[in-house]
Amino acid sequence: MSGLLRSVVGGLTSSRVFAAPLRCDAPPPSGLSVKAPETTASSTELDKFRKTFYNFATRDQIDGEVYLSEPDFVSAVAPEGDFNKIRREQYGILFKVADRRKVGRVNFDDFVAFEELLKKPAAEFDVAFRVFDSNGDGVVKFDEFKQVFQSMRHPESIPFDFDAPWVTLYLGKANGGHVLGFNEFTQLMKGLQGERLRQAFRHFDQNQDGYIEKRDFSRIIYELARHKLSDSVLANLENLGDVVPDGKISYSECIAFHNVIREMDLVEKVVREACARSPDGKITSQDFTNHASRTMRYGTFSPMEVAIIFHYARQGISAGEKPRLGLRDFGSLLDAKWGPPRPAGESKGKKATGTALHEIGKSAYYFGLGGIAGGLGATAVYPIDLTKTRMQNQRSKVVGELLYKNSLDCVRKVYKNEGFIGFYRGLPPQLIGVAPEKAIKLTVNDLVREYATDKDTGRIKLRWELFAGGLAGGCQVVFTNPLEIVKIRLQMQGENAKITGAPRQTAGQIVKSLGLLGLYKGAIACLCRDVPFSAIYFPAYAHLKKDVFHEGRDGKVLPYGEALAAAAAAGMPAAYLTTPADVIKTRLQTEARKGESTYKGVVDAFRKILNEEGARALFKGGPARVLRSSPQFGVTLVAYENLKKHFPYPEPHQSLSELVMPREEDLARVRARNALKVLLDVDTNIGIAKSQK
Known part of the structure; x- marks a missing residue:
C-alpha cells in the first residue's frame, strides 16, 4: 500500500x-x-x-x-x-x-x-x-x-576493473569482502582518482611499454578532472608531451600532472607567497622551488611537477620573451573558471562604450565617497587646524604683537575668549570645499596608480607612486586655495576683533570682497605645499601598510588600528617638511594688520620672513600641523578605503544588494559544490x- x-x-x-x-x-x-x-x-x-x-x-x-x-x-x-x-x-x-x-x-x-x-x-x-x-x-x-x-x-x-588489487585492498571480493564504515570510505574516495588514472593508463598502454598517445592522455584527464581545470589547460593537454619531448607521454608524466591537480591549492599558496616576496612580483621555477622548500615541512614538488606548472603557466609565451612569471600568468592553471580572452573584434563597439560609461560612473561614485571621507577627517581635526592657523599668522615682537606663547596657550585663550564654538569657526565653508578637494586628491591618486600598476604583478614603481601623489596634490589646488583663504580669514576674525575691533564677515562677504582672482591669492605657495605633501604621503602610506604592517602577506587584512597608524605615521613627515610652504601661504592669504609686513609673492615672503624672523619662523605651527594633518589624513584615508570596501561600486555582474555589502559565498552552497x-x-x-x- x-x-x-x-x-x-x-x-x-x-x-x-x-x-x-x-x-x-x-x-x-x-x-x-x-x-x-x-x-x-x-x-x-x-x-x-x-x-x-x-x-x-x-x-x-x-x-x-x-x-x-x-x-x-x-x-x-x-x-x-x-x-x-x-x-x-x-x-x-x-x-x-x-x-x-x-x-x-x-x-x-x-x-x-x-x-x-x-x-x-x-x-x-x-x-x-x-x-x-x-x-x-x-x-x-x-x-x-x-x-x-x-x-x-x-x-x-x-x-574500471573492480577485481583490481586496489579495490580488493579496500573492499575484498564480491562474496567475501569486508565492509567500509564512513572513515574507511573517505580514504577510498581520496585515492579513487589515482586508481582510475592507473587503470586508464594501463587500458591505453596496449603494448605495455610505459607510454600512451597524447590524445589518450587528453581523454584520461578530461574524464578524470575536467571540472578542476581551465579551458586553456584543457585545450593544451596534449602539449604535456613538450615537457619531455619524445612524441608520447609516460606514466611518470601522467602521475606528475595528476599530482599538480591534486595539490592545486598548495601550488597557488606557493605561487602567491613567492610572488609577494619577489622584488618585482615575478618568479622563476627556481624561486618557486625554493619557496616550496621553505613552506613544505616534509616534501616538495618534484622537478617534473615544477616543469609542468610552469609549462602550462607559460602557454602562448616564448621562453625568451618572458622568463619570469607573475601571478596573472598562473591564472589559467590555478583557476578552473578562467577562460580565453574575448576576441578583439567581438562586440567591440558595445564593449568600449559600456566600459567607458562604467569607468566614468565608477570615478564619479568614488569621488563622492572621497568627499564624505574628507568631511569626516576635516571635522575630526578642525580645532587643531584653527590653532595651527593662528600660530602661523602670529608675527614676532619686532613685527607685531605676540598673542600666544605656544599652541597650548592658543587653545586656552581661544576657549576663554570665544568659547567652544570658536574652535569651529570657518568649518561650514571648509566642509563645502573639503569634499571636492579630498575627493579629487584621492580619485586622481587612485586613477594614476591603477594605470601605472603592472597588471601581472600588482606592483607599481616608486617614480609612478611619487608622480601619482604629486599630481593628486596639484589637482586639488583648484579647490584648496579658495577654500583655505576663506577659512583662514574666518579663523582670524576672533583674533582681529579682539585687537582692532573689526566687524565679523560671513564667508559670502569674504568671497565677494576677494573676487575670483583674489580667491587664488597664494596659489603658488599652495602648490608648493600640496604637491610635495601628497608625493610624500601616498607612497609612504602604501609602503607602511605593506612593509611594516605586512598587509596582504599570507592574506592579512589590516585591522582599523593598524591602518589608522599607517595613515597617521605617513602624514607626519609629509606635514612637517611642507610647513614652510604652508607658513608662506598663510601669510599671503591673511590680511596684514597695521605695522605688519606685506608680501608681493612667494619669493618675497620667504625672504622677508627669513630676514625679519629667522629660519625658525618658517616652521611655526609645524607641530600643530603635524597634529592636524597626520590624524586628518589618517581618518580620511581609512574612512575612504573602508567606504570603498563596504560600499563598492557595482560591477556589471553585481546585484544591487551586493553594493551595500560584498557577499561572501554561502558556506552551505560551497559545501554542496564540494560534495x-x-x-x-x-x-x-x-x-x-x-x-x-
Whole structure:
C-alpha cells in the first residue's frame, strides 16, 4: 500500500499540471501550517533555511504541500553562476540524498536535514557516503560500491576493473569482502582518482611499454578532472608531451600532472607567497622551488611537477620573451573558471562604450565617497587646524604683537575668549570645499596608480607612486586655495576683533570682497605645499601598510588600528617638511594688520620672513600641523578605503544588494559544490544524459 502511495505521489510531483510555483521571501502563506522540524539549528539558522526554502518552493494545488522538486532544489543549493565546468543538472544527484522519503520531492524537514548535513566538518564526504550507502545501513559493501559506481558512470567512460588489487585492498571480493564504515570510505574516495588514472593508463598502454598517445592522455584527464581545470589547460593537454619531448607521454608524466591537480591549492599558496616576496612580483621555477622548500615541512614538488606548472603557466609565451612569471600568468592553471580572452573584434563597439560609461560612473561614485571621507577627517581635526592657523599668522615682537606663547596657550585663550564654538569657526565653508578637494586628491591618486600598476604583478614603481601623489596634490589646488583663504580669514576674525575691533564677515562677504582672482591669492605657495605633501604621503602610506604592517602577506587584512597608524605615521613627515610652504601661504592669504609686513609673492615672503624672523619662523605651527594633518589624513584615508570596501561600486555582474555589502559565498552552497566534486571523482559525467556528453 505504501509503495502504491509513493507511486501516486511521485506521479503527481512529476507533473507540473498539478503544481503551481511559489516564489517569495516571506513565510509560508496563511492557511499553511508548517511544523517546526526536529533540529539543532538555531532560530536564526532556521529563519535562513525557511527563507531559502520558500524562495524556491512549489505548492501542490491538490494537497497544499509545499516542496522542492529536483530543479527547485538545485536552484536552492547550487552556487549561483557556477555552471561552467559543473553543469546545473549534475547537482541533481544531491537531491537523491536530500529526498529521505524517496518520493521525488523534498519538504521543509528534508531541506533542514540536508542543510544541517552540510554544516558537518566532513560534509562533502558524508554526502558521498550516503549516495553509496544505498540501503542506508551505515556501511558500504563491495556490491553496493560497484552498483552505485557503475550507475553514475557514462556508458562510454574508460573501463574500471573492480577485481583490481586496489579495490580488493579496500573492499575484498564480491562474496567475501569486508565492509567500509564512513572513515574507511573517505580514504577510498581520496585515492579513487589515482586508481582510475592507473587503470586508464594501463587500458591505453596496449603494448605495455610505459607510454600512451597524447590524445589518450587528453581523454584520461578530461574524464578524470575536467571540472578542476581551465579551458586553456584543457585545450593544451596534449602539449604535456613538450615537457619531455619524445612524441608520447609516460606514466611518470601522467602521475606528475595528476599530482599538480591534486595539490592545486598548495601550488597557488606557493605561487602567491613567492610572488609577494619577489622584488618585482615575478618568479622563476627556481624561486618557486625554493619557496616550496621553505613552506613544505616534509616534501616538495618534484622537478617534473615544477616543469609542468610552469609549462602550462607559460602557454602562448616564448621562453625568451618572458622568463619570469607573475601571478596573472598562473591564472589559467590555478583557476578552473578562467577562460580565453574575448576576441578583439567581438562586440567591440558595445564593449568600449559600456566600459567607458562604467569607468566614468565608477570615478564619479568614488569621488563622492572621497568627499564624505574628507568631511569626516576635516571635522575630526578642525580645532587643531584653527590653532595651527593662528600660530602661523602670529608675527614676532619686532613685527607685531605676540598673542600666544605656544599652541597650548592658543587653545586656552581661544576657549576663554570665544568659547567652544570658536574652535569651529570657518568649518561650514571648509566642509563645502573639503569634499571636492579630498575627493579629487584621492580619485586622481587612485586613477594614476591603477594605470601605472603592472597588471601581472600588482606592483607599481616608486617614480609612478611619487608622480601619482604629486599630481593628486596639484589637482586639488583648484579647490584648496579658495577654500583655505576663506577659512583662514574666518579663523582670524576672533583674533582681529579682539585687537582692532573689526566687524565679523560671513564667508559670502569674504568671497565677494576677494573676487575670483583674489580667491587664488597664494596659489603658488599652495602648490608648493600640496604637491610635495601628497608625493610624500601616498607612497609612504602604501609602503607602511605593506612593509611594516605586512598587509596582504599570507592574506592579512589590516585591522582599523593598524591602518589608522599607517595613515597617521605617513602624514607626519609629509606635514612637517611642507610647513614652510604652508607658513608662506598663510601669510599671503591673511590680511596684514597695521605695522605688519606685506608680501608681493612667494619669493618675497620667504625672504622677508627669513630676514625679519629667522629660519625658525618658517616652521611655526609645524607641530600643530603635524597634529592636524597626520590624524586628518589618517581618518580620511581609512574612512575612504573602508567606504570603498563596504560600499563598492557595482560591477556589471553585481546585484544591487551586493553594493551595500560584498557577499561572501554561502558556506552551505560551497559545501554542496564540494560534495558534488567528491562524487565527480567517480566520473565527471555523472548526471549528464548520454546525448549531452
